[in-house]
Amino acid sequence: MFSLLDTLKMGAGIAAGLMLYHLYAVAIGYPSAAREARAGYIMLAEKTTAEAKAAEMERQRDAAAEATEEHRKRLKAAEASEQAARDTLEIEIQSYELQLSEKNRACAVTAADRQWLLRH
Secondary structure, eight states, X not given: OOOHHHHHHHHXXXXXXXXXXXXXXXXXXXXXXXXXXXXXXXXXXXHHHHHHHHHHHHHHHHHHHXXXXXXXXXXHHHHHHHHHHHHHHHHHHHXXXXXHHHTTOXXXXXXXXXXXXXXX
């Protein structure tokens, strides 16, 4: 059916075809290797994205904790300032009442004074 020469020609043709396919695959990359590389890249990209999200959430948590602590400090300072103002006012009132009592005077609010204050 086929002679020896025809068989050699077909073998050379197949070998040449395989060699061309191999050169083509090497030039553009094997499809299976490209799929594997893309799969690895996707996993790496997803991992990087997850790490970035975790880092951002941690940064936001730290910023919120810092803001809360700063607010707590300011509130404490404001309360201390308010208490100091109340104490100062009480001391001034006692001082003024003491001065009035030393002069035998009083500063009493009468009902008429209260009515006047309510109207105005």
